[in-house]
Amino acid sequence: MTLKYRSILAVCLLALAAAVQAAEGNVSVDFNNAGVEAYNLGEYDTAIGYFEKAQAGGGDKEVVGRNLCNAHQNLAGELAKKGDFRAAARHADSAAAVDPKNMSPLVQAGAYYLRLDEVNMAIERLEKAITVKPGELTAHEMLGYAYYRDNDLSSARAQWDYVLEVDPKRPELQDRYDKAFREQSVENDFDKYKSRHFQVSYPAEIPSDLRAKVIGILDRAYIDIGRDFGGVFPPPPIHVILYDAKQFSEATKTADYVGALYDGKIRRPLADGNGAWLPVEEIRRRLTHEYVHVVVKHIAGGNPPWWVNEGLAETLSRPLDSERIHALQKLYREGAPEALKSLEATHLGKMDKDAVGLAYLQSHATVDTLWSRYGRGKMVMLLEAVGRGQNAEDALREVYRKTYVSIERDVANNYR
Ligand SMILES: [Zn+2]
Structure with a gap:
């Protein structure tokens, strides 16, 4: 069983890069302005190259530094959208390095490291972020979440206490806080x-x-x-x-x-x-x-439909033994297996025990069919695609050339 946890990803604001007016012939100003032009076209990689040249040429430290920081942050945002969190984190780190008084790239880097499960790296960035700008609620909340992930429940609660004191209506945080409190009271002397x-x-x-x-x-x-x-x-x-x-x-x-x-x-x-x-x-x-x-x-990340997640967990942790195969034959010959689409839309927590048992069995059979027929490579591609935010059925169609209905038919044929 898996629970979906809302992931906190920093929103990267598209800040405007500043052009500089100066006497003709100032090379560093020219580089900066060329960088601004590229930036405004969304060509952040090129812009970074120009801003770095402007910086090396002794350009206005503050303006060029901020431009370079913005370009790195926006490039990081684009890379994250494509699912390349490793490169995104690197650019967020570069942004923080060129504009150390700016909290935003630190929070952004913290979010990417959390997504990469590099919790200690995330904690380091987020602790720095609240030093740069104490009281910034998003940074405190995310730091609390990073401590929580590190199983440091009391430090997590200290951050969340503060956030809830300032903003008691913070969406979802109260639930998360209560959950940590419940866990702490059970696990305190473990x-x-x-x-x-x-x-x-x-x-x-x-x-x-x-x-x-x-x-x-x-x-x-x-x-x-x-x-x-x-x-x-x-x-x-x-x-x-x-x-x-x-x-x-x-x-x-x-x-x-x-x-x-x-x-x-x-x-x-x-x-x-x-x-x-x-x-x-x-x-x-x-x-x-x-x-x-x-x-x-x-x-x-937290994106795969639950039937993919549970189906994989079942497929890789236990074989479909004769008892389960028999139950599947019964389901596909006599029963009415639920369509994948409606299975996907139903929350596991809303099902009774028998329905959960059948849903797991059906997920197991479906993923087992995909895994044994097409191999792990395609399954990893499917996971990466939904990890980038692609809709699961679109991803399935792209990777396997199958619709939910056609894969349902394949599974049913296996057990009829
Ligand atoms: Zn599970």
Whole structure:
């Protein structure tokens, strides 16, 4: 199961670049003005080249510096729109370097690093942003979110406390704040264990051999699932929080049939409602399932439709065994499988337990068909396309030359 988290991406304002009037023959002024011309045509790369020359030639430090900063910021915005967050972050960093008193490129860089799951890099930029301009609510809110992602719940709440004090009606923040508060009250005295890729928080009652098994399962999933996607390895630390059944429901407030979830952190009860530790194979399956969500989010952000996300998590964490194949045959021969389009539009949280079970099964079968017939390359392309903000059905049509209806037919033919 995965929860969608609203991502905060800084809005980059198109600021006007300033031309400079000066006596003819001043080379640096000419470069600046050529840069302004390119900037106004939206040719930011060219503009950057001119502004850098103007800067090197000793042009008006403030004006040229600001122009160069704006050009880098706008180029960063364009690159982010194309899904190239790595290059976008680099340009936002360059913008911050040429105009160090400007908070906006720091917030922009912070947002891109968050999208890249480079939480420490994001924290560094956002802490600088609130030093440059204390009291800027977006920067404080985003810094709180970065601390939250780093599982530093008390620092997160300190930032959000401040934002809510100034602006109590901040959209969605109160919910996020309450969620962090709930989690903090459950996880306050949890122990921590750090492996190369994971930071695991857990209650002291978990036996050490079980904890060691969990770490082993996670480290294995990191390699196996990363390879399944052709080499996708999100940066550390990936946060995993283990609970008993009661703690899990207190911290997450999910329905009792939810076995684990990923909301930017893997959350997983290790014991059932009676307090018995779950079998290792079941823990392996569920942790691997959740880890697939980590990789999908790293490729595509929060954008993929849930059936793609869950279908991938199921396909890569458990085979379609005879029991599930039998259930699929029953569904496609006798039942009325829901159209992908309406499945996609229905919120998982709005379905009852049986409907969720069928929806997962159908998603599993659909993604399994796509994955086994066309390979991982196309699936990664699909994820990258929705990660850039493309509508999922358009992306499917482009990558697979299929519509939702035709892929539904293919899946149904497999099980009739
Ligand atoms: Zn899931």
